[in-house]
Amino acid sequence: MRIYKARDYGDMSRKAANILSAQVILKPNSVLGLATGQSPLGVYRQLIEWYAKGDIDFSEVTTINLDEYIGLPPDSPQSYQHFMRENFFSRVNIKDVNIHIPDGLQIDALGECARYDAVIRGVGGIDMQLLGIGHNGHIGFNEPGAAFEKGTHLIALSERTKKANSRFFKSEGEVPEYAYTMGIRSIMQARGILVVVFGEDKAEIVKRAFCGEVTPLVPASVLQLHNNVTLVGDEAALSQMGDGGDGNEGSAESAELAYTDEHLNLP
Numbered sequence: 001m002r003i004y005k006a007r008d009y010g011d012m013s014r015k016a017a018n019i020l021s022a023q024v025i026l027k028p029n030s031v032l033g034l035a036t037g038q039s040p041l042g043v044y045r046q047l048i049e050w051y052a053k054g055d056i057d058f059s060e061v062t063t064i065n066l067d068e069y070i071g072l073p074p075d076s077p078q079s080y081q082h083f084m085r086e087n088f089f090s091r092v093n094i095k096d097v098n099i100h101i102p103d104g105l106q107i108d109a110l111g112e113c114a115r116y117d118a119v120i121r122g123v124g125g126i127d128m129q130l131l132g133i134g135h136n137g138h139i140g141f142n143e144p145g146a147a148f149e150k151g152t153h154l155i156a157l158s159e160r161t162k163k164a165n166s167r168f169f170k171s172e173g174e175v176p177e178y179a180y181t182m183g184i185r186s187i188m189q190a191r192g193i194l195v196v197v198f199g200e201d202k203a204e205i206v207k208r209a210f211c212g213e214v215t216p217l218v219p220a221s222v223l224q225l226h227n228n229v230t231l232v233g234d235e236a237a238l239s240q241m242g243d244g245g246d247g248n249e250g251s252a253e254s255a256e257l258a259y260t261d262e263h264l265n266l267p
């Protein structure tokens with residue numbers, strides 16, 4: 001695992017945007033797994049700026065978003081579809097046909113999850129997955145206890161996540177109960193994973209996820225088993241990580257851990 005310590009949110013966003021941008025420059029038809037939330041927002045802003053300057057081209061890029069609330073129309077300001085269009089897609093030259101987000105209005109859950117997994121397979125898998133981490137260690141909407149071997153599935157949001165995400169709604173009561181999320185299996189099958197974390201309130205979960213036991217109770221801890229993870233965080237978020245986070249490779253121990261199907265009990 002590589003850990004990069006950033007001075008602040010802006011620095012974190014630039015460092016992460018540089019990594020994504022390098023991915024797209026080296027492979028113009030990259031498949032990018034994308035996330036919502038405050039953590040990746042600055043990354044999108046930076047990429048938009050570089051696109052406007054002519055430094056990066058998204059015309060061949062495909063995007064796969066992690067998750068979507070169930071029951072919110074795509075034009076609802078709180079839907080992830082809306083978040084992504086407002087904050088990224090409408091400001092760069094990604095083709096509409098190459099944008100993929102679970103359909104939160106689809107009531108045939110099994111069908112929608114199977115469709116989304118087929119989309120991921122159909123584009124050849126994800127080259128680089130951008131991730132934030134929830135306060136309880138969730139990635140996408142894989143809440144504590146989520147089975148590591150799942151593909152896309154329907155989940156019930158935990159009370160903690162509903163509370164955390166209520167900042168985007170008028171009240172907690174308006175936060176949807178359910179969401180579709182890519183599963184941990186799909187996330188772990190990405191060829192590279194880029195995690196962005198900022199703020200002191202993430203410090204404890206970041207330590208548990210990357211220095212603690214690998215357990216479904218802390219979904220992000222599974223990332224320790226992936227052999228190509230880059231963690232970019234500001235000083236506050238990385239403050240409990242001990243000697244790591246100095247801009248160098250992570251510990252030999254984590255670097256040597258290779259992700260194999262055996263770890264996840266995959267077919």
Ligand code: GLP
Nearest residue numbers: 035037038039132133134140141
């Ligand atoms: C939501 C998203 C996650 C995101 C998390 C943390 O629950 N489903 O993908 O990582 O929020 O968001 P933030 O970066 O705003 O803390």
